[in-house]
Amino acid sequence: MRLxxxxxxxxxxxxxxxxxxxxxxxDRIGEGEFKRILMECTRDVVRLQEKAGMTILTSGLLLxxxxxxxxxxxxxxxxxxRLIRFFDNNFxxxxxxxxxxxxxRKPITREEVQEAKKSxxxxxxxxxxxxxxxxxLSENRFYASEDELLDDLIEALMAEVGALKDSADLIQVDEPxxxxxxxxxxxxxxxxxxxxxFLSRLGIxxxxxVVATYFNLDPERYATLLDLRAGLHxxxxxxxxxxxxxxxxxxxxxxxxxxxxxxxxxxxxxDPREVVYRVKTYMDxxxxxxxxxxTSSWLDYIPYNEAVRRLDALGRILAEAEVRFx
Amino acid sequence: xxxxLPDKLRTTVVGSYPYFPEAIKAFQLRKRGxxxxxxxxxxxxxxxxxxxxxxxxxxxILADGEQRREDMAVFFAEELGGFEISExxxxxxxxxxxxxxxxxxxCWKHEITxxxxxxxxxxxxxxxxxxxxxxxxTMFSWSFDKFYGDMRGVILDLAEAYRKExxxxxxxxxxxxxxxxxxxxxxxxxxxxxxxGEAFEIMFGGLDNVKRITxxxxxxxxxLFPEIMDFPIDxxxxxxxxxxxxxxxxxxxxxxxxxxxxxxxxxHNSRVETVEEIMNGIARGLELLPPEKLYIKPDCGLKRLKxxxxxxxxxxxxxxxxxxxxxxx
Ligand SMILES: [Zn+2]
Numbered sequence: 288m289r290l291x292x293x294x295x296x297x298x299x300x301x302x303x304x305x306x307x308x309x310x311x312x313x314d315r316i317g318e319g320e321f322k323r324i325l326m327e328c329t330r331d332v333v334r335l336q337e338k339a340g341m342t343i344l345t346s347g348l349l350l351x352x353x354x355x356x357x358x359x360x361x362x363x364x365x366x367x368x369r370l371i372r373f374f375d376n377n378f379x380x381x382x383x384x385x386x387x388x389x390x391x392r393k394p395i396t397r398e399e400v401q402e403a404k405k406s407x408x409x410x411x412x413x414x415x416x417x418x419x420x421x422x423x424l425s426e427n428r429f430y431a432s433e434d435e436l437l438d439d440l441i442e443a444l445m446a447e448v449g450a451l452k453d454s455a456d457l458i459q460v461d462e463p464x465x466x467x468x469x470x471x472x473x474x475x476x477x478x479x480x481x482x483x484x485f486l487s488r489l490g491i492x493x494x495x496x497v498v499a500t501y502f503n504l505d506p507e508r509y510a511t512l513l514d515l516r517a518g519l520h521x522x523x524x525x526x527x528x529x530x531x532x533x534x535x536x537x538x539x540x541x542x543x544x545x546x547x548x549x550x551x552x553x554x555x556x557x558d559p560r561e562v563v564y565r566v567k568t569y570m571d572x573x574x575x576x577x578x579x580x581x582t583s584s585w586l587d588y589i590p591y592n593e594a595v596r597r598l599d600a601l602g603r604i605l606a607e608a609e610v611r612f613x
Numbered sequence: 614x615x616x617x618l619p620d621k622l623r624t625t626v627v628g629s630y631p632y633f634p635e636a637i638k639a640f641q642l643r644k645r646g647x648x649x650x651x652x653x654x655x656x657x658x659x660x661x662x663x664x665x666x667x668x669x670x671x672x673x674i675l676a677d678g679e680q681r682r683e684d685m686a687v688f689f690a691e692e693l694g695g696f697e698i699s700e701x702x703x704x705x706x707x708x709x710x711x712x713x714x715x716x717x718x719x720c721w722k723h724e725i726t727x728x729x730x731x732x733x734x735x736x737x738x739x740x741x742x743x744x745x746x747x748x749x750x751t752m753f754s755w756s757f758d759k760f761y762g763d764m765r766g767v768i769l770d771l772a773e774a775y776r777k778e779x780x781x782x783x784x785x786x787x788x789x790x791x792x793x794x795x796x797x798x799x800x801x802x803x804x805x806x807x808x809x810g811e812a813f814e815i816m817f818g819g820l821d822n823v824k825r826i827t828x829x830x831x832x833x834x835x836x837l838f839p840e841i842m843d844f845p846i847d848x849x850x851x852x853x854x855x856x857x858x859x860x861x862x863x864x865x866x867x868x869x870x871x872x873x874x875x876x877x878x879x880x881h882n883s884r885v886e887t888v889e890e891i892m893n894g895i896a897r898g899l900e901l902l903p904p905e906k907l908y909i910k911p912d913c914g915l916k917r918l919k920x921x922x923x924x925x926x927x928x929x930x931x932x933x934x935x936x937x938x939x940x941x942x
Contacts, residue, residue, distance in 0.1 A: 299703065308707035352706045370705055375800050377755075379705035554714070554757045589757070590700035 289577045290612060292605035293343030294336065295499060295520060295547055296414050296461065296585035299594045300349050304328040325350060326402055333406040335595060340602030343410045343457060343579060346399035353380030354416045354461055354585075355424070361395035362443050364388050368426060374463065374502050376552070376588060383425035389439040391446035401454045413455035415444055417462035417498065418485050419478040424464065441485050448489055459497045459520065460485070463584075466500045466508040466522075475511050486517050493517050494542040494576065501525065501547060501584035509533035518543025518575070524550035524583040534569045544575040547583030549601050554593040559603040563611050580604050616673075616739035621904030621941060622895065622934045623673045625874060627828050627850060628745040628793065629685075629914030630666065630678030631923050635659040640683045656681045657732060664736045666920070670927035671935075674789055676743045677733035679914070685747045685793065686713055686755040693774055695719035699757060713756035715767060721774035727785050734786075743789035744782055746775055748827070749812040750805065754796035765808050772812035779816055783823050791826035791850065792816065795913075798832030806840045813844040826850055826874070830913045834860055839867050850874035852912035855881065858897045865901055873902055876912030877933070878926045883918065885925045891933035904941055909934045 300308070307324040310316040316324075332347035351357055353373065359365040359381065368384035400413045418441050422433070430436035448458055464470065465478045482498060489496065499520035500512060506529065512519055519541055523530040548562050566580070580601060586594045632640075636659035642652045663678025682688035690696035690713030697716050701709035726744050734742040749771035753764060761767045779790055797809055817825040825845060829837065830852035841849075849869075853860050853876040864873070877894035878886055891909075898907045909930060915923040 300707075305701065305707060305709070312707075377704060381705070554759055555762050556759065587703050590702050592700050593757075 288575065288612070290580070290605060290608050291342045291410075291577060292580040292601050293341045293410075293412060293545075294345060294586060294598070294601070295501065295545070295551065295582045296345060296348055296459070297351060298332045298336075298345070298347035298349070298586050299589065299591040301328045301331060301591055304349055329399055329402050330406045333403045336598060337407050337409055339595075339598040340605055341409065341598065342605070343412050344403055344407055345412050345414060346396075346403040348399070348414060348585070350399065353378075354463075355380060355383045355421065357395050358416060358421075358443075358447075359383040361393070363390040363392055364429065364439075365425075371424070374467070378587060380424070383421065385425060385427045385429045385436065387429055389436070389443050391443040394450035395447055397450050397454060400451055404454045410456040411454065412457040412459050412497075413448075413451045414459045414461060414499075415447055415451075417460040417465075417482055418444060419481045420462045420464035422481070423467070423470075423478075437481065441488060444485065445489055448491070452491075457495055457497060458489075458491060459499050460517070461499045463499075463501050465498075465512060466503045466505075468503050472507070472511075475508065479511055479514050483514070483516055486515070497543055497545055497579075499545070504533055505529035506533040506536050510537050513537060513539060513541070515541070517541070518545065518577070520545035520547060520579075520581060522547040522583040524548070524553070535572055537572065539573040539575065541575060543577040543579065544573055545579035545581045547581050548604070549580075549582045549597055551582040551584045551586050551597070552588040554589050554596070556596075557600045557604075559600060559607045562604050563607045566608070567611060580608065616741075618673050618741070619938060621907070622938050623908050624671070624931050624934045625674035625743065625789075625908050625910045626667060626672055626676050626927070627830075627911060627914045628676045628679050628743070628791070629682075629916035630663040630676075630680070631916055631918055631920040632680060633659040633662045633920075635662070636680040639681070643683075656729075660729065660733055661736055664733050666924050667927070668736075668738060668740070670924060671931035672740075672927060674741045674743055674908075675733070675737050676745060677729055679745065679916070681729060684710070686752055687711060689713075689725065689747050689752060690756065692722070692725040693719060693771075694722045695760070695770075696756070713752070715756055715758045715760045717760055719767065719770040719774055721777040724781050725778055727778075727781050727787075730782060730787055731785065741789055742787070743791055743826070744787050745791045745793055745828070746778065748792040748794035748797070748809075749775065749816075750801070750809045751794050751796035754799070764805070765811075768808050768812050769815060772815035775816050779820070779823070783820065787823065789824045789826060791828055793828045795828075795830050795832075797837060798829050798834045800832075801836060803840070806837055810840060810844050813846060817845040820845075824848060828874075828913075830876075831855070835863050838863060842867060842869065842871070846871065848872035848874055848908065850876075850908075850910065852876045853898075854879050854886075854894055854912050858894065861897055861901050869901065870906075872906045872908065873898065874908040874910050877909055878911035878930055880911050880913045880915055880918060883922050885922060886929055888929050888933045888936065891930055892937055895933060895937045899937075904938070909937075 364387040367381035370379040497518035501522040639655035659680035828850035
């Protein structure tokens with residue numbers, strides 16, 4: 288079993304970038320200067336991850352206002368609509384509103400992934416919103432049938448993944464809706480089918496793709512996720528008791544398991560030893576080729592300075608695991 | 614000056630009122646750490662205007678409009694012991710807010726709301742002035758915890774701190790004391806509701822010289838039943854208009870017979886409700902409770918509305934309550 292550590296998705300924007308966003312919107316700086324600051328901050332965030340001992344890095348998704356925004360802007364046929372609460376967080380996304388046929392035109396996130404790849408020797412993970420969650424959290428004002436919509440959406444997301452193939456070592460497909468407690472079992476099963484269809488059309492080996500779910504894990508939902516033909520990321524912190532049961536009750540035999548064992552919505556200090564001890568107790572029911580220690584979800588829910596501490600804890604967890612797992 | 618409250622369908626407000634420019638200026642000073650005489654004058658000016666509007670509308674039981682509080686959690690975190698304030702956390706796009714951070718044992722250090730209550734009362738033309746406190750469960754939910762690692766510990770210590778504040782308020786003569794718990798209806802599970810109940814016991818237990826109120830709104834109020842009915846609370850202040858009074862059916866099911874502050878004004882909608890519309894809402898409330906137990910008020914605080922809209926809504930509300938009283942006479 289190979290051990291890795293890496294954050295699930297985004298990193299909070301560094302203060303300089305927060306300011307640059309405001310400066311750009313108030314015309315105090317131009318696009319060029321903004322881009323320069325963005326890339327500099329991306330490199331900083333990549334180095335922070337590397338320095339803390341992460342072995343799988345992300346670009347930090349510093350430009351992403353939410354899970355969908357680069358795509359609502361970058362894909363044809365979509366616009367950013369009203370603000371909607373993102374699950375039970377005090378965080379809001381702009382509803383992707385489908386107003387015309389969805390088409391992929393040019394790479395959307397490749398540049399930041401390339402920047403991350405250039406800035407480090409570690410593995411780089413690229414992230415895209417998955418088709419099921421995209422479907423569930425968007426508003427369709429164009430397509431007469433959901434199948435047509437899905438077909439075009441999957442086509443567009445496939446094109447984006449195609450553009451990332453050379454720079455990303457791992458593709459993460461974010462599908463939090465797969466564990467949304469508001470959805471019934473039938474809908475969840477359909478979600479798994481949709482994601483599997485997407486995965487099979489992607490044609491990437493299953494050890495290069497991770498489907499990420501976060502919040503609300505429980506045994507029933509986890510069991511459904513086990514049918515996904517890819518690696519899996521699960522959140523063990525949002526519903527700790529239920530998630531714990533889930534991991535013990537069901538056997539995971541996929542290639543990659545990413546465990547969200549650092550709470551990305553809390554800043555309460557984690558004890559690396561305790562975390563590693565707990566993960567070790569799962570070993571009867573999990574045996575992935577690759578085990579990733581990760582944050583439970585994206586890190587937008589905590590301040591930048593606290594996220595830096597979270598990284599550090601994750602690094603210490605990996606170091607501890609490397610000793611304890613031998 | 615004295616004022617005799619009507620014996621039925623008393624009107625009140627939840628607390629907050631749109632911020633006056635003086636309040637906004639005061640927030641800026643406070644952010645810079647300046648709480649000198651200029652700051653105090655600005656807060657008082659804003660408070661006076663809010664109270665005057667409430668009086669102008671004809672509200673029976675007033676509030677100070679919370680003109681000192683830019684954020685209902687951060688305000689108390691800045692006054693209680695055990696808290697710091699976080700670096701910015703993103704809420705959407707490039708918009709951020711700061712959250713309280715619990716970094717030590719939570720305790721009551723000094724009077725927080727008493728002086729504001731005294732001042733607002735002095736402007737109230739003899740009408741009772743309500744005090745609002747952001748409740749322990751909401752403070753916990755809207756804060757980061759770096760110290761306790763245990764929800765119950767945080768909430769009970771907060772409740773102890775508030776008990777001290779409530780005792781001071783009661784000694785000063787405040788009658789209407791309201792604990793705001795908007796977070797309780799968002800993701801509270803049963804165990805959370807029970808802890809909130811313990812907190813209410815600490816804050817309000819054995820107090821018989823005050824009207825013990827809680828305001829809870831939006832989310833899933835139904836999840837709080839039936840446990841919440843056993844809390845030591847005299848008056849439940851709920852949001853009902855926004856969900857077309859559906860909550861009343863639930864209250865009926867549980868034979869609710871305490872006092873109910875009925876939300877008859879939608880605070881998320883700038884349309885001013887007509888008097889008839891509000892009277893219909895009141896009639897719905899009267900199907901459940903006698904008019905002596907029914908208080909008439911907006912769903913929630915008014916701070917997100919334009920001042921003109923808020924005032925117009927309140928005026929119609931008072932008119933509607935008056936007419937409903939006449940019809941009952
Ligand atoms: Zn409210």
